[in-house]
Amino acid sequence: MGSPIASIVSVGISKFGVREGLYTRELFAEAAREAFDRCPNLNPKRDVQGLFVGMMSESYEHQAHVAPLFLDWIGLLPIPAFRTEGACASSSVALRVALFSIASGMYDVVLVGGVEKMTHLSTTGVTEILAMASDFPFEQWHGISFPGIFGMMAVDHMHRYGTTEEQLAKVAVKNHEHGVLNPKAHFQKRIRVEDVLSSTPVAWPLKLYDCCPRSDGAACLVITSPKVARKFTDTPVDIVGSGQAQDTLGLFERDNFSGMKVTRLAAQQAYKMANVKPEDIDVAEVHDCFTIAEIMAYEDLGFCGPGEGGKLIDEGVTQLGGKIPVNTSGGLKAKGHPVGATGAAQACEIYLQLTNQADRRQVSGAEVGLTENVGGSASTGVVHIYRRGD
Amino acid sequence: MTTVTSQEKGAFIRDEKGLILPTVENFYRFCAEGKLMAVKCNHCGAVICPPRSICPKCFGNDSEWVELKGRGKLLTYTIIHFPPSQFQALAPYAVGILRLNEGTQLPGMIKNVKLGDLRIGMDLLVDFEATLPKEWPKWPRYFFKPAS
């Protein structure tokens, strides 16, 4: 296996959901506080050298220039703070930039986080802000919503491979099952395939229960160079692979709508760097903004062949107890998708799994984990691979 | 067609030699004249829409405008039930991606069709809205409709 790029020594996650009266600064501080409390050997004021934080949009809260703001709210002024934006992949991009800072030798201990506040706005308001991650002159201008982009991918996948609405629904059912086991998840409620199939259409074939909710939340990780990790914890999780790729902003410019090229390319880079294969992955968090996205992720990550994602969910391979449990946190679907927080929250879940702290949703003996986070219509794709450090 | 006010007919954004720049704004100014235009790369021959100065296929930066016939096949589609606010009166409506016969692709609204009749591979034509949008950037909208 590849040598570690960096180590995760602690994580913190705010409760995800409707967090009335709490805004990004408070949510981010809640996540950071938990990360500090989990790591008594860390003295944040003395040890932390930089903050890398992902947030999608200043439009939700009318608040830009958030890097110094969040730094202030966690008491760490005046160290350098960086905000990254990659739509729904904003904080996975933050994690990569943090890895560069450590791999360069410039920093040894940094914070990586992500946050978004969405539930104070109406569904229409959120729909419009999310749509900003698609192409304005050709997609937004012609009434193509964000679910519409993934709806077009789903229609193509169903036409090309025979994927069914029932198979899409099973992704939502599985992730809600997992969400029940995660006290931080937005929803702790089981749903049935019939509930998904009979829910209100949003962008056919995607229905309300095929779509992740609007959520508020934040996540934070303490990342160190591998050589200092053991000063802070006996059970670090090493990041051993990292990949990222970009594609056209507009879905319409691509040759293929049934898959995500960015995920395939990012995964190739990460697998190669980590020197692992898809079958080595014990647990994964993937980007299920819409149920079709998880089906495509199975294929693009190599968990199955092209067009076989529907079969994989049918066979139960990706549920807890299956061969590759996917989205044990509940995923974006049940844990929630505070857009900028998602990438960091995925990494937090893998840390908890690989350090045996995932409680009722623990994948026993998990040693190697993977996260896949895409931004917009998969115009940004980031994949990371993690290994238990002991 | 309603007269163009802020964007005077025939007024394009041009370079210092007077050539019409390969830009999104100019694409829509052609739409105002009822023309669907793309640029053709003079290096590799690729037909590129949306127009841009650097060819995404070959990095060439020498291209010329070409008019498209506005005929093609539907690659994929969806039916929007929860639209952005300015489209609420139209919902549910169909949108899709059209593969134009000249080889480039465009997304847009599909009109004059029963939603149940939509099929991947169906022949569609490009047409233009009769009225101009009032909100910024006031680009005239094209749309797709069945060929028959």
Ligand SMILES: [Zn+2]
């Ligand atoms: Zn070219």
